[in-house]
Amino acid sequence: AEQELIRAQRFESLALLAGGLSHDLRNLLQPLLLAGDTLEDYADDPRLARLGALVRDCGRRGLEMVSSMLSFARGARRAEQVRLGALLDALKLLMQGSVPRNVRMEVDVFDPDVSFEGNHTELQQCLLNLCLNAIQAMPDGGTLRIETAQVNLADDFFADSEAVQAGRYLRLSVIDSGAGMPSAVLQRLFEPFFTTKEGGTGLGLLSCKRIVASHGGLMRVRSREGEGTQFHLYLPLALEHDDADGLPAMESTLQGE
Ligand code: ADP
Numbered sequence: 001a002e003q004e005l006i007r008a009q010r011f012e013s014l015a016l017l018a019g020g021l022s023h024d025l026r027n028l029l030q031p032l033l034l035a036g037d038t039l040e041d042y043a044d045d046p047r048l049a050r051l052g053a054l055v056r057d058c059g060r061r062g063l064e065m066v067s068s069m070l071s072f073a074r075g076a077r078r079a080e081q082v083r084l085g086a087l088l089d090a091l092k093l094l095m096q097g098s099v100p101r102n103v104r105m106e107v108d109v110f111d112p113d114v115s116f117e118g119n120h121t122e123l124q125q126c127l128l129n130l131c132l133n134a135i136q137a138m139p140d141g142g143t144l145r146i147e148t149a150q151v152n153l154a155d156d157f158f159a160d161s162e163a164v165q166a167g168r169y170l171r172l173s174v175i176d177s178g179a180g181m182p183s184a185v186l187q188r189l190f191e192p193f194f195t196t197k198e199g200g201t202g203l204g205l206l207s208c209k210r211i212v213a214s215h216g217g218l219m220r221v222r223s224r225e226g227e228g229t230q231f232h233l234y235l236p237l238a239l240e241h242d243d244a245d246g247l248p249a250m251e252s253t254l255q256g257e
Helices: 001-044 046-075 084-095 120-136 184-190 204-214 248-253
Strands: 080-083 103-108 115-118 142-154 169-174 219-225 228-239
Touching: 001 120, 046 103, 080 084, 080 120, 084 103, 084 120, 084 142, 115 120, 115 228, 120 142, 120 169, 120 204, 142 228, 184 219, 204 219, 204 228
Parallel strands: 103 142
Antiparallel strands: 080 115, 142 169, 169 228, 219 228
Protein backbone atom coordinates (compact mmCIF):
# COMPACT_ATOMS: atom_id res chain seq x y z
CA ALA A 1 0.00 0.00 0.00
CA GLU A 2 2.84 2.41 0.81
CA GLN A 3 4.33 1.75 -2.63
CA GLU A 4 1.01 2.49 -4.29
CA LEU A 5 0.68 5.72 -2.34
CA ILE A 6 4.16 6.87 -3.27
CA ARG A 7 3.47 6.07 -6.92
CA ALA A 8 0.19 8.02 -6.85
CA GLN A 9 1.80 10.98 -5.11
CA ARG A 10 4.63 11.02 -7.59
CA PHE A 11 2.16 10.98 -10.47
CA GLU A 12 0.16 13.78 -8.95
CA SER A 13 3.28 15.90 -8.47
CA LEU A 14 4.27 15.23 -12.05
CA ALA A 15 0.90 16.30 -13.35
CA LEU A 16 1.01 19.40 -11.17
CA LEU A 17 4.50 20.22 -12.37
CA ALA A 18 3.50 19.74 -15.99
CA GLY A 19 0.52 22.03 -15.47
CA GLY A 20 2.56 24.77 -13.80
CA LEU A 21 5.45 24.52 -16.21
CA SER A 22 3.17 24.68 -19.25
CA HIS A 23 1.65 27.84 -17.95
CA ASP A 24 5.01 29.58 -17.48
CA LEU A 25 6.41 28.32 -20.75
CA ARG A 26 3.44 29.53 -22.69
CA ASN A 27 3.90 33.02 -21.29
CA LEU A 28 7.50 32.94 -22.49
CA LEU A 29 6.83 31.47 -25.91
CA GLN A 30 3.93 33.63 -27.01
CA PRO A 31 5.91 36.91 -27.16
CA LEU A 32 8.82 35.07 -28.77
CA LEU A 33 6.58 33.82 -31.54
CA LEU A 34 5.15 37.27 -32.05
CA ALA A 35 8.62 38.86 -32.17
CA GLY A 36 9.83 36.33 -34.76
CA ASP A 37 6.76 36.90 -36.87
CA THR A 38 7.16 40.66 -36.76
CA LEU A 39 10.84 40.42 -37.61
CA GLU A 40 10.07 38.26 -40.64
CA ASP A 41 7.43 40.68 -41.91
CA TYR A 42 9.27 43.95 -41.39
CA ALA A 43 12.99 43.19 -41.71
CA ASP A 44 14.64 44.87 -44.75
CA ASP A 45 17.50 42.43 -44.75
CA PRO A 46 16.38 38.97 -46.08
CA ARG A 47 18.82 37.30 -43.68
CA LEU A 48 17.09 38.96 -40.75
CA ALA A 49 13.71 37.94 -42.15
CA ARG A 50 14.88 34.31 -42.30
CA LEU A 51 16.06 34.56 -38.70
CA GLY A 52 12.65 35.94 -37.77
CA ALA A 53 10.93 32.98 -39.45
CA LEU A 54 13.20 30.58 -37.55
CA VAL A 55 12.37 32.20 -34.22
CA ARG A 56 8.67 32.11 -35.07
CA ASP A 57 8.74 28.41 -36.02
CA CYS A 58 10.61 27.41 -32.89
CA GLY A 59 8.15 29.39 -30.79
CA ARG A 60 5.23 27.70 -32.52
CA ARG A 61 6.68 24.21 -32.01
CA GLY A 62 7.30 25.02 -28.36
CA LEU A 63 3.69 26.10 -27.93
CA GLU A 64 2.48 22.86 -29.50
CA MET A 65 4.57 20.88 -27.04
CA VAL A 66 3.19 22.93 -24.20
CA SER A 67 -0.39 22.23 -25.17
CA SER A 68 0.19 18.49 -25.36
CA MET A 69 1.81 18.67 -21.92
CA LEU A 70 -1.27 20.52 -20.68
CA SER A 71 -3.65 17.93 -22.02
CA PHE A 72 -1.56 15.25 -20.30
CA ALA A 73 -1.86 17.13 -17.03
CA ARG A 74 -5.62 17.54 -17.48
CA GLY A 75 -6.14 13.97 -18.61
CA ALA A 76 -4.57 12.84 -15.37
CA ARG A 77 -7.62 13.98 -13.52
CA ARG A 78 -10.64 13.44 -15.65
CA ALA A 79 -13.95 13.28 -13.79
CA GLU A 80 -15.71 9.92 -13.83
CA GLN A 81 -18.53 8.10 -12.09
CA VAL A 82 -17.15 6.79 -8.78
CA ARG A 83 -19.00 3.88 -7.13
CA LEU A 84 -18.74 3.76 -3.35
CA GLY A 85 -18.51 -0.05 -3.28
CA ALA A 86 -15.69 -0.09 -5.84
CA LEU A 87 -13.82 2.66 -4.02
CA LEU A 88 -13.83 0.82 -0.70
CA ASP A 89 -13.13 -2.59 -2.26
CA ALA A 90 -10.05 -1.13 -3.89
CA LEU A 91 -9.02 0.42 -0.58
CA LYS A 92 -9.38 -2.90 1.27
CA LEU A 93 -7.26 -4.55 -1.38
CA LEU A 94 -4.56 -1.90 -1.10
CA MET A 95 -4.57 -2.10 2.69
CA GLN A 96 -4.02 -5.85 2.68
CA GLY A 97 -0.59 -6.44 4.10
CA SER A 98 -0.44 -2.99 5.73
CA VAL A 99 -2.78 -3.76 8.63
CA PRO A 100 -0.78 -5.12 11.57
CA ARG A 101 -2.08 -8.12 13.50
CA ASN A 102 -3.08 -6.03 16.46
CA VAL A 103 -5.23 -3.68 14.39
CA ARG A 104 -8.79 -4.58 13.45
CA MET A 105 -10.03 -3.01 10.24
CA GLU A 106 -13.78 -2.61 9.83
CA VAL A 107 -15.46 -1.22 6.74
CA ASP A 108 -19.09 -0.28 6.77
CA VAL A 109 -20.67 0.58 3.44
CA PHE A 110 -24.27 1.76 3.72
CA ASP A 111 -24.89 1.30 0.00
CA PRO A 112 -22.20 0.07 -2.40
CA ASP A 113 -24.16 1.34 -5.39
CA VAL A 114 -24.13 4.98 -4.41
CA SER A 115 -22.16 6.78 -7.06
CA PHE A 116 -21.05 10.31 -7.70
CA GLU A 117 -18.88 12.28 -10.05
CA GLY A 118 -15.24 12.41 -9.06
CA ASN A 119 -11.85 10.84 -9.50
CA HIS A 120 -11.50 7.27 -8.23
CA THR A 121 -7.69 7.27 -8.10
CA GLU A 122 -7.44 10.49 -6.16
CA LEU A 123 -10.06 9.54 -3.60
CA GLN A 124 -8.43 6.17 -3.14
CA GLN A 125 -5.10 7.89 -2.54
CA CYS A 126 -6.74 10.19 -0.01
CA LEU A 127 -8.38 7.33 1.93
CA LEU A 128 -5.16 5.35 1.82
CA ASN A 129 -3.31 8.28 3.35
CA LEU A 130 -5.82 8.56 6.18
CA CYS A 131 -5.76 4.80 6.85
CA LEU A 132 -1.98 4.63 6.97
CA ASN A 133 -1.89 7.62 9.34
CA ALA A 134 -4.49 5.89 11.51
CA ILE A 135 -2.42 2.73 11.70
CA GLN A 136 0.68 4.71 12.59
CA ALA A 137 -1.29 6.31 15.41
CA MET A 138 -2.01 2.86 16.91
CA PRO A 139 1.39 1.33 17.66
CA ASP A 140 -0.18 -0.75 20.43
CA GLY A 141 -3.06 -1.89 18.26
CA GLY A 142 -6.68 -0.84 18.10
CA THR A 143 -9.50 -0.47 15.63
CA LEU A 144 -9.52 1.26 12.29
CA ARG A 145 -13.08 1.88 11.21
CA ILE A 146 -14.33 3.23 7.92
CA GLU A 147 -17.89 4.45 8.03
CA THR A 148 -20.06 5.80 5.28
CA ALA A 149 -23.33 7.69 5.41
CA GLN A 150 -25.49 9.96 3.37
CA VAL A 151 -26.16 13.25 5.08
CA ASN A 152 -28.12 16.38 4.34
CA LEU A 153 -26.18 19.44 5.25
CA ALA A 154 -27.55 22.91 5.70
CA ASP A 155 -25.69 26.08 4.85
CA ASP A 156 -24.70 26.76 8.44
CA PHE A 157 -22.68 23.56 8.63
CA PHE A 158 -20.24 25.17 6.23
CA ALA A 159 -20.08 28.52 7.97
CA ASP A 160 -16.29 28.53 7.67
CA SER A 161 -16.15 27.47 4.04
CA GLU A 162 -17.71 29.69 1.40
CA ALA A 163 -16.93 27.36 -1.48
CA VAL A 164 -19.20 24.59 -0.24
CA GLN A 165 -22.97 24.58 -0.77
CA ALA A 166 -25.88 23.05 1.11
CA GLY A 167 -27.27 19.74 -0.14
CA ARG A 168 -26.90 15.98 -0.02
CA TYR A 169 -23.43 14.70 0.87
CA LEU A 170 -21.64 11.43 1.17
CA ARG A 171 -19.76 11.25 4.45
CA LEU A 172 -16.71 9.02 4.51
CA SER A 173 -15.15 8.65 7.94
CA VAL A 174 -11.80 7.15 8.88
CA ILE A 175 -11.80 6.52 12.61
CA ASP A 176 -8.98 5.20 14.74
CA SER A 177 -8.69 4.35 18.43
CA GLY A 178 -5.09 5.52 18.54
CA ALA A 179 -3.03 8.20 20.23
CA GLY A 180 -5.14 11.20 19.22
CA MET A 181 -3.63 14.64 18.94
CA PRO A 182 -2.98 17.54 21.27
CA SER A 183 -4.53 20.80 20.10
CA ALA A 184 -1.12 22.18 19.09
CA VAL A 185 -0.87 19.41 16.48
CA LEU A 186 -4.52 19.64 15.51
CA GLN A 187 -4.08 23.31 14.64
CA ARG A 188 -1.18 22.70 12.29
CA LEU A 189 -2.44 19.50 10.66
CA PHE A 190 -2.84 20.84 7.15
CA GLU A 191 0.31 22.94 7.03
CA PRO A 192 2.67 21.80 4.29
CA PHE A 193 5.59 19.77 5.68
CA PHE A 194 4.12 19.70 9.17
CA THR A 195 4.92 16.31 10.61
CA THR A 196 5.54 14.78 14.03
CA LYS A 197 7.01 11.63 12.51
CA GLU A 198 10.60 10.85 11.90
CA GLY A 199 10.86 10.59 8.13
CA GLY A 200 7.32 11.94 7.65
CA THR A 201 6.62 14.17 4.64
CA GLY A 202 3.92 16.29 6.22
CA LEU A 203 2.17 16.37 2.85
CA GLY A 204 -0.37 13.59 3.27
CA LEU A 205 -3.18 15.55 4.86
CA LEU A 206 -2.60 18.60 2.71
CA SER A 207 -2.94 16.47 -0.39
CA CYS A 208 -6.14 14.89 1.04
CA LYS A 209 -7.59 18.30 1.67
CA ARG A 210 -6.75 19.41 -1.85
CA ILE A 211 -8.36 16.31 -3.36
CA VAL A 212 -11.52 16.69 -1.30
CA ALA A 213 -11.73 20.40 -2.14
CA SER A 214 -11.38 19.67 -5.85
CA HIS A 215 -14.48 17.47 -5.49
CA GLY A 216 -16.38 20.40 -4.05
CA GLY A 217 -16.26 18.84 -0.58
CA LEU A 218 -14.57 19.43 2.72
CA MET A 219 -12.82 17.67 5.56
CA ARG A 220 -13.49 17.75 9.30
CA VAL A 221 -11.27 16.39 12.06
CA ARG A 222 -12.09 15.44 15.64
CA SER A 223 -9.45 14.13 17.94
CA ARG A 224 -8.95 13.51 21.62
CA GLU A 225 -5.61 12.68 23.14
CA GLY A 226 -5.45 9.07 24.23
CA GLU A 227 -8.82 8.23 22.66
CA GLY A 228 -8.36 8.45 18.93
CA THR A 229 -9.05 10.50 15.85
CA GLN A 230 -11.86 10.84 13.33
CA PHE A 231 -11.43 12.26 9.86
CA HIS A 232 -14.70 12.98 8.06
CA LEU A 233 -14.79 13.69 4.35
CA TYR A 234 -17.92 15.28 2.95
CA LEU A 235 -18.39 14.83 -0.81
CA PRO A 236 -21.35 16.38 -2.61
CA LEU A 237 -23.91 13.96 -4.05
CA ALA A 238 -26.52 16.50 -5.03
CA LEU A 239 -26.38 20.17 -4.26
CA GLU A 240 -29.39 22.33 -3.56
CA HIS A 241 -28.48 24.82 -6.25
CA ASP A 242 -27.09 22.25 -8.65
CA ASP A 243 -26.70 24.14 -11.88
CA ALA A 244 -23.28 22.83 -12.86
CA ASP A 245 -22.86 19.84 -15.11
CA GLY A 246 -19.66 18.25 -13.95
CA LEU A 247 -17.08 19.39 -11.50
CA PRO A 248 -16.13 23.01 -12.05
CA ALA A 249 -13.41 22.86 -9.42
CA MET A 250 -11.70 19.90 -11.03
CA GLU A 251 -10.38 21.67 -14.05
CA SER A 252 -9.11 24.64 -12.15
CA THR A 253 -6.88 22.63 -9.80
CA LEU A 254 -4.37 22.01 -12.53
CA GLN A 255 -4.45 25.44 -13.94
CA GLY A 256 -3.29 25.75 -17.46
CA GLU A 257 -4.66 29.08 -18.51
P1 ADP B 1 2.92 12.64 7.76
O1 ADP B 1 2.05 11.44 7.93
O2 ADP B 1 3.98 12.46 6.73
O3 ADP B 1 3.47 13.16 9.06
P2 ADP B 1 0.45 14.04 7.30
O4 ADP B 1 0.18 15.36 6.63
O5 ADP B 1 -0.29 12.87 6.77
O6 ADP B 1 2.01 13.82 7.19
O7 ADP B 1 0.17 14.16 8.86
C1 ADP B 1 0.66 15.27 9.59
C2 ADP B 1 0.67 14.95 11.08
O8 ADP B 1 -0.66 14.84 11.58
C3 ADP B 1 1.32 13.63 11.47
O9 ADP B 1 2.73 13.75 11.56
C4 ADP B 1 0.66 13.33 12.81
O10 ADP B 1 1.28 14.05 13.86
C5 ADP B 1 -0.72 13.92 12.65
N1 ADP B 1 -1.73 12.89 12.34
C6 ADP B 1 -2.27 12.60 11.14
N2 ADP B 1 -3.18 11.62 11.23
C7 ADP B 1 -3.23 11.25 12.52
C8 ADP B 1 -3.99 10.29 13.27
N3 ADP B 1 -4.88 9.48 12.67
N4 ADP B 1 -3.77 10.21 14.61
C9 ADP B 1 -2.89 11.03 15.22
N5 ADP B 1 -2.15 11.95 14.59
C10 ADP B 1 -2.31 12.07 13.25
